[in-house]
Amino acid sequence: MTLTEIIETFKTRFNSSKIMDSLEKVASFNSESDSGSGEKDSEVYLENNPYVNSSGSYVKSPGISRITRDEREPLIKLTNVWKIYQMGEVEFAALKGIDLEIYEGEFLVVLGPSGSGKSTLMNLLGCLDIPSEGTVYLNSEDISELDESELARIRGQMIGFIFQSFNLIPTLSTEENVLLPLEFQEENREAARKKASYLLDIVGLSNKKKNLPSQLSGGQRQRVAIARSLAVNPPIILADEPTGNLDTKTGDYILKFLDGLHEREGKTIIIVTHDLDLVKYATRVVYIRDGEIEKIEERRKNGTEE
Numbered sequence: 001m002t003l004t005e006i007i008e009t010f011k012t013r014f015n016s017s018k019i020m021d022s023l024e025k026v027a028s029f030n031s032e033s034d035s036g037s038g039e040k041d042s043e044v045y046l047e048n049n050p051y052v053n054s055s056g057s058y059v060k061s062p063g064i065s066r067i068t069r070d071e072r073e074p075l076i077k078l079t080n081v082w083k084i085y086q087m088g089e090v091e092f093a094a095l096k097g098i099d100l101e102i103y104e105g106e107f108l109v110v111l112g113p114s115g116s117g118k119s120t121l122m123n124l125l126g127c128l129d130i131p132s133e134g135t136v137y138l139n140s141e142d143i144s145e146l147d148e149s150e151l152a153r154i155r156g157q158m159i160g161f162i163f164q165s166f167n168l169i170p171t172l173s174t175e176e177n178v179l180l181p182l183e184f185q186e187e188n189r190e191a192a193r194k195k196a197s198y199l200l201d202i203v204g205l206s207n208k209k210k211n212l213p214s215q216l217s218g219g220q221r222q223r224v225a226i227a228r229s230l231a232v233n234p235p236i237i238l239a240d241e242p243t244g245n246l247d248t249k250t251g252d253y254i255l256k257f258l259d260g261l262h263e264r265e266g267k268t269i270i271i272v273t274h275d276l277d278l279v280k281y282a283t284r285v286v287y288i289r290d291g292e293i294e295k296i297e298e299r300r301k302n303g304t305e306e
């Protein structure tokens with residue numbers, strides 16, 4: 001399906017946030033079996049990080065924030081959240097009474113070993129799943145009170161997702177993948193193209209606009225996912241193991257980029273990882289083990305505990 005066909009088919013049936021939601025689910029399913037071209041990353045893009053080079057330019061927030069909110073309230077709040085998986089007769093508690101408040105401007109790293117409940121927590125923080133018990137608030141709204149399309153709308157406006165599986169639409173080019181959320185926001189087409197072009201430029205992929213996801217390396221796909229997550233300028237960026245499958249250099253680039261978005265753009269960044277190295281970027285670290293918060297550490301950036 002082409003970009004136009006996808007848009008026209010879905011626009012007639014659903015509201016825009018719901019479409020993005022459905023497409024991302026399909027894309028994440030499709031991309032699991034798709035391991036990429038294996039093409040080596042060029043290092044040229046390392047020059048493009050506006051937060052690393054000295055050109056003085058940086059990512060200007062594209063678009064305007066569509067949310068009005070009380071800034072004293074947490075962006076995301078979890079109270080006594082449990083997630084219980086049912087496997088036949090057996091119940092398994094993956095999260096056991098999590099209380100957590102996340103405020104604007106934080107760089108939060110959720111750290112825990114394999115099986116500790118990170119992805120489960122991530123899905124709840126991103127309002128992609130609902131708790132078995134307890135309450136999740138996004139922008140002061142109890143998400144279990146919202147219907148599916150309201151939830152998709154608020155989530156689309158508030159959260160940019162960067163998932164390990166990249167969630168790119170396999171039949172769309174790099175440029176079209178970035179354009180997709182903008183098309184559904186009813187942006188002026190020319191402005192949307194400019195924005196997509198700018199975002200691809202800053203993630204160093206202007207020369208890959210016409211490539212399909214299968215013709216990109218893992219690191220390049222991750223950067224398309226970042227460009228797309230920034231397209232609608234959400235206040236929160238939620239990243240699941242953002243450097244997971246990447247070589248050190250590309251991983252470093254992506255982290256510095258996220259760090260720049262935090263420092264220069266005031267974005268709230270939430271990263272879920274098992275990689276201890278990432279805590280140096282954090283303003284707060286949540287240690288999770290066996291479905292419980294073990295401790296929470298306030299930090300000054302660059303490695304020191306407060």
Ligand SMILES: Nc1ncnc2c1ncn2[C@@H]1O[C@H](COP(=O)(O)OP(=O)(O)OP(=O)(O)O)[C@@H](O)[C@H]1O
Pocket residue numbers: 085086087092093094112113114115116117118119120121274
């Ligand atoms: N759909 C499910 N049904 C049953 N159990 C599940 C389900 N999803 C996760 N679990 C279990 O819940 C626990 C937490 O899983 P989760 O994926 O959140 O851990 P994680 O910390 O993200 O692990 P990893 O770092 O290995 O990805 C694990 O013991 C896992 O086996």
